Each structure stands twice: as structure tokens, then as C-alpha cells.
Amino acid sequence: MKASAGGYARAENVRHALDLLAASGGQGRLLAGGQSLVAAMNMRLSAGDLLVDISRLSELSGVTEQGGTLHIGALTRHVEIGSDPLVKTHAPVLAAAVAHIAHAAIRNRGTIGGALAHADPAAEFPACALALGAEMHAEGPDGTRTIPAEDFFEEVFTTALDESEILTAISVPVAEDGEKQVLEEVARRSGDYALAGLCLVKRAAGHRIALFSVGPKPILATGAMTALDDGDLDGAVAALAAEIDPPSDTQASAAYRRHLAGVLLRRAVARLKGDNQ
Template sequence: MKAAAAGYVRANDLSHAISLLAASEGQARVLAGGQSLIASLNLRLAGETALIDINGVTELCGIALDGDVLRIGALTRHRELATSDLVARHAPAISQAAPLIAHAAIRNRGTIGGSLAYADPAAELPACMIALDATIVVQGPAGRRGVRATDFFIDLFTTDLGEDEMIVAIEVPACAPGERQVTMELARRSGDYALAGIVLVRRENGARVAFFGVGPTAVLARAAMAVIDREGSPDEAAAVLDQDIQPLDDVHAPASVRLHLARVLLRRALNATLAAEVGHV
């Protein structure tokens, strides 16, 4: 099946894209990599909608370090995240996450802005943003605002974005000396969405742990973080995970399996950061 035709406009620049979006009064969608949007239109999972193509908007491109903040343009492709030296150095959790997303063809087109706006609970990048305490920069006719990632993801495929707003960039606190970041996931086959995944960030001022694939949104595991901060063992942190995540049964795995996998990942991620601290990796 193919999508019903409902109009297509290619935006020349950011202000053109925003004015097109505002003029559509909620009837148009931004087209970035198209890897989720076109599939849902073809399957008629999304209603008939006009498309505003932002692929020519250069203001949304590029990765740059600005002081101690890594700024990533919304149109940055997953492949660029995976291969960027700046991302590897200043946000290794994202660098590790990007190659886990789907397959090469999808990574060549899919964008960080598209992934965050789509807010798939099994996606890697929303969890990275939560664990890294990143800020999502959004812009609409009323101007620009920054939203903390922990406030941005509201529910299943639902974010804080207004219908006349778009994501323009992501601001990530740059990795400090001595900081450890680990992204891991467990999937049935390479390239599949994860059954469970973790992003662990260990900073001087405390640990941040986010899980994906285990609930309606990526989730910050506050009980486990408290155990890590008081230097509890990986087993003790894993034991309290049922306070943080309550997966549901679905066709891919029962809830008990996802909780078990999340515990396995937490132990592995903690052991990896501990081994790095004593110089084993």
C-alpha cells in the first residue's frame, strides 16, 4: 500500500519551515529521514497529511562543541552520530548507541531529530538524551525554547512538542574527564528494536541510568541510581529495578523477561564502568 497524496513542500530554510508548519494548523508533518513517517503513511497508520521536507534546511545540520556543550543539529543522520569524532569524544553513549539503530540503509537517512520527535519507547536515542541530561531545543512561531529530555518524553509516541514547533538541535553536556558512559542492548537479531536497553552515565556528581524498550517511554531509573550513588553493588542496584520499570507483556516478550534483561544489562553496564575505573578495559 502507498500513502495517500496530500501535498509536499520543500522548506528553503528554518524560518520557511516554521511558517509552513504554522500555516498548516496541525495538518502537516515535518519530513526528515522519512524512515518512520513514510512507513506509517504507507501503512495508513498515520492519517492523510501534507509533508514539509526539511532536508534542505542547513541550519539544522552539523555537530559542534561550544564550551562544555555538544550541539547536534536535528538533521544529523544516525550514521553521522556513529562516525563523528566529536560525538565519540564528548558523548560516547550516543556514539555507542547509533550503530545499534536498525540497519545501515536506515542509519544513512534517519535523523536524531526524527527519532526524538517520534519517541518510540524502544529507540536508543531518547534514552541517551535522558541519561545524558540533554536539552532538546525546539522552535515555533513564538520563538525558541529548551526542554530537558526528562520532561520532553511524555508517553508512548508523545512528546512536549507543540504542533507548530520543530526540534532544531540537541544540547548535550560534554563528557568530563573521568566520566564513564555505556550504552548496551539486547535484541533477538542485530538491527531489531531492542527487547531492553540501557544507557549508564557515571559523573562526578552521581550516576544517571536510563532504560529503553521496557515501558511506554524511555525511563530514568531513580531507585537504581540511588543505590549506585551510595556505592551499592551491581546486584543491589539490579534488585531495586522493579521500582523503576514495570514492563508490560507483549507479543515480543513477557514482562518478566524484559525486567530480567534490564537487570542483566544493569549489572553488565556497571561492571564495565567499574572495570574501566581500575584499568581493565
């Protein structure tokens, strides 16, 4: 199957992209890496009268560190996230996630902003953003706004972004001394979407646990976080099982995913204790 016919416009800058979106009357679709959007269009799961190509907006790409904050442009590609020295130092869980995302061709084109805006509940980056306590930066016709990761992911493939807005960047706090970050997942084959996955961040203030592929959006497991802060791993595993509601599908049953979540938490904690990244 092929995508239905539609228009195409290459944005020259963010303002131009916003103007193109506004002029499309709700029919514009932002094209970043195209790795999810084009597949969805070819399957006629997504349609729009105008593709607004933002892929060449260099101002939305790259990683910088300023004033205790790591700033990652929305168009930074997966492969760049995986190799960037600042990301490896301050958000190693994002760098670790890249090895689990699809295959090289997709990682060469896909962007972190595209992955976050697409909000696939099985995707790695949204859960990493939640575990890191990231902030999303959006620009729209009325200016800019910042959305905490906790409020950004709303439902399957649905975020707090308005259709007139562009996600311009994600920011995370730089890593503190002794901070640890771990990602664990189980997939049937390398590169497949995970059956279940978990990101664990340990800071002086406590643990942050976010899961993917166990519900309609990435889930911050606050009950498990509290139990882990108290040093109660069995309690954390029990809390985790109670606070997720995984789907059953052709890949795995809900019961299996719930079991996996506990296994992944135990593995992640063991890696933290082994000082293993």
C-alpha cells in the same frame, strides 16, 4: 498499502518550515529522514495534508562544541553521529547506540531529531538523551524554547513538542575528566529493536541510568541511580525492577524484560569497572 494522497513542500529555511506548518492548520507533517514517517504513512498510521520537507536545511545539521556544551543539529544523521569525533569524545553513548539502530540504509537517512521527535519507547537515542541529561531546543511561531530531556518524552510516540514546533537541536554537557558512558541492550537479531536496553553514565556527581523498551517512554531509574551511588549494585538491581513496568508482547513477557533490565545493569557496571567503553 500506500500512503493516502497529500501535498508536499520543501522548506527553504526554518522560518519557512514554521510558516508552512502554520498554514496547514494542524495537517502538516515534518519530513526529516522519512524512515519512520513514510513507513507509518504507508501503513495509514499517520496522515497529513502536507509533508513539510526539512531534510535539506543544512543549518539544522552538524555537531559543534562551544562553552562546555556539545550541540547536535536535529538533522544530523545516525551515521554521522556514529562517526563524529566530538560525539565520540563527549557523548560516546550516542555513538555506541548507532551500531544497534536498524541497518545501514536506515542509519544513512535517519536523523537524531527525527528519532527524538518520533519518541519510540524502544529507540536508543531517547534513552541516551535522558542518561546524558540532554536539552532539546525547539523553535515555534512564538520563538525558541529549551526542554530538558526529563520533560520531553511524555508517552508512546508523544513528546512535549507542539505540532507547530520544530526540534532544531539537542545539546549535552561535554564529558568531564573520567566520565564513563555505556550502552547495553538485548535484541533478538542485530538491527532489531531491543527487547530491553540500558544507558549508564558515570560522572563525579553520580550515576545516571536510563532504560528503553521497558515502558511507554524512556525511563530514568532514579532509585537504581541512588543505590549505585552508594555502591550497592544488588540494591540498584532491586530498585530498577521496582521502578519499571515493562509491557508483555509477542517479543517478550514483562517478567523477562524486567529480568533483562537487571542483567543489563550488571553488565554495564562490569564494563565501567573494567574501564571498557
